[in-house]
Amino acid sequence: RSASSVTIPPPACMLRPLEVPLRYLFGPGPSNVPPRVLAAGAKPIIGHLHPEMYEIMNDIKKGIRYAFQTENNMTLSMSGSGHAAMECAVFNAVEPGESVLIAINGIWGERVAEIAERMGANVHKLEKTPGNYFSNKEIEQAIEKHKPVLFFLTHGESSAGLCHPIDGIGDICRKHGCLFLVDTVASLGAAPIFMDQQNIDILYTGSQKALNAPPGTAPVSFNDRACHKMFNRKTKPVSYLFDMEHLSNYWGCDGKQDRMYHHTGPVSGFFALRESLAILAEKGLEESWRKHKEVAAYLYRGLEDLGLKLFISDKDLRLPSVTTIAIPDGYDWRKLLMYMMKNHRMEMTGGLGPSVGMVMRIGLMGYNCEKSNADMALHALADALKNCKKSKA
Numbered sequence: 046r047s048a049s050s051v052t053i054p055p056p057a058c059m060l061r062p063l064e065v066p067l068r069y070l071f072g073p074g075p076s077n078v079p080p081r082v083l084a085a086g087a088k089p090i091i092g093h094l095h096p097e098m099y100e101i102m103n104d105i106k107k108g109i110r111y112a113f114q115t116e117n118n119m120t121l122s123m124s125g126s127g128h129a130a131m132e133c134a135v136f137n138a139v140e141p142g143e144s145v146l147i148a149i150n151g152i153w154g155e156r157v158a159e160i161a162e163r164m165g166a167n168v169h170k171l172e173k174t175p176g177n178y179f180s181n182k183e184i185e186q187a188i189e190k191h192k193p194v195l196f197f198l199t200h201g202e203s204s205a206g207l208c209h210p211i212d213g214i215g216d217i218c219r220k221h222g223c224l225f226l227v228d229t230v231a232s233l234g235a236a237p238i239f240m241d242q243q244n245i246d247i248l249y250t251g252s253q254k255a256l257n258a259p260p261g262t263a264p265v266s267f268n269d270r271a272c273h274k275m276f277n278r279k280t281k282p283v284s285y286l287f288d289m290e291h292l293s294n295y296w297g298c299d300g301k302q303d304r305m306y307h308h309t310g311p312v313s314g315f316f317a318l319r320e321s322l323a324i325l326a327e328k329g330l331e332e333s334w335r336k337h338k339e340v341a342a343y344l345y346r347g348l349e350d351l352g353l354k355l356f357i358s359d360k361d362l363r364l365p366s367v368t369t370i371a372i373p374d375g376y377d378w379r380k381l382l383m384y385m386m387k388n389h390r391m392e393m394t395g396g397l398g399p400s401v402g403m404v405m406r407i408g409l410m411g412y413n414c415e416k417s418n419a420d421m422a423l424h425a426l427a428d429a430l431k432n433c434k435k436s437k438a
C-alpha cells in the first residue's frame with residue numbers, strides 16, 4: 046500500500062450505521078416529533094435565498110403571528126435554539142450600561158440575567174424560590190425602583206412547572222417606559238398567551254416543545270415599541286449573527302425589495318417549523334390549550350392516586366405542558382428516572398438549576414399530549430416506585 050498523507054485513520058464509529066433508539070420523550074423537551082413534521086424536514090434542500098424559500102419563510106412568519114396572537118411585522122425565526130432567541134432579544138433591545146430587571150423564579154431568569162450581564166447591562170434581579178410567582182404590585186415596585194429599559198419574565202417556567210400570570214404586567218411596563226420581554230419556550234401552544242392584547246413587547250419561543258418540531262429554530266417577535274428602541278441604538282449589538290438589522294432584512298421584515306445574504310438559515314429546520322405551525326393552525330390555539338389542560342388535569346389525578354404530591358399546589362398556576370412533582374419521600378430521584386429509561390424507554394427528568402433535588406418533571410406536549418400517554422407515564426412511574434428501593438428509611 047502506498048504511503049498515505051493521512052495520519053489520522055477514519056474512526057471506527059463512522060464506519061458503523063447511525064443508530065437512534067425510539068424513546069417516549071415525556072420530559073420537558075424535546076418532545077416526540079410527529080411523522081408529518083419529520084417528513085417535512087426530510088424534503089430536498091433548496092437554496093436559502095430561493096424565491097420558494099422566501100415563500101416558506103413568509104408562511105412561517107404568518108404561522109408565528111397566529112401562535113403569538115400578534116400582528117407584528119417584525120416576526121421571524123432564529124436559526125438556533127431557544128437560547129438564540131433569548132440572546133437576540135437582550136442583545137438587540139438593550140445597550141451596555143442600561144438597566145434591566147429580570148424576574149428569577151427558576152433557571153430561565155437566571156440565564157437571561159447572565160446573558161444581560163455578559164453584554165454589559167446593569168442587571169437588577171427580582172427573585173423568588175422555584176414554584177413562586179410575582180404579584181403585579183411587586184413587579185411595579187421593582188420597576189419604579191430600578192427604572193429598567195426592559196423587564197424579563199418567564200411565562201412557562203419549565204424548571205418549576207409554573208405558568209406565570211401575565212395580565213396587567215404589559216400595562217405596568219408601558220406606564221414606566223420599559224419593554225416587556227416574555228419567554229414562552231415551554232408554554233406556547235399549551236397555555237394562552239396574547240402578545241398584542243397583553244402588551245408584550247418582545248416574545249419568543251422554541252420549536253421543540255408543544256410545537257413538536259426538531260430543536261434548532263426559535264420564533265421571536267418584536268412590536269413597534271421594541272423596534273423603535275432597537276433600531277435607534279447608539280451602539281451595534283454585540284452579536285453579528287443575532288443583529289436584528291440583518292435578520293429583519295433576511296426575513297423580509299424591513300420593507301426593502303432585496304433580501305441580502307446574512308447567514309445560511311437551517312433550511313430543513315424551517316421546513317419542519319413551518320409544518321409544526323401548520324398543525325397548530327389546523328388544530329386551533331384554543332383547542333390546543335384546552336387539550337393540554339384536560340390531559341394535564343388527568344395526569345394530576347393519576348399522580349395523586351399514586352400518592353405523589355404536585356409541586357405547584359395552586360392548580361391555576363400549573364404549567365399544562367410540564368408537570369412537576371415533589372420528589373417522593375425517601376426515594377432517589379435519579380434511580381427512578383434511570384429505571385423508567387431502562388425499563389420503559391421513557392424520559393422524565395429531575396429539576397434544573399435551582400429546582401434540582403426539589404422536583405421530577407413530566408412533559409406531555411403537543412403531539413405527546415394524550416391521555417393514553419399520561420396512562421403510560423403513570424404506569425412507568427408506578428412501576429419505578431415499586432421497584433426502586435427507598436434510599437432512606
Ligand code: PMP
Nearest residue numbers: 126127128153201203230231251
Ligand atoms: N426557556 C424555557 C422556559 C425553556 O424551557 C427552555 C428549554 N428547556 C429554554 C428557554 C431554552 O431553550 P433551548 O434549550 O432550546 O435553548
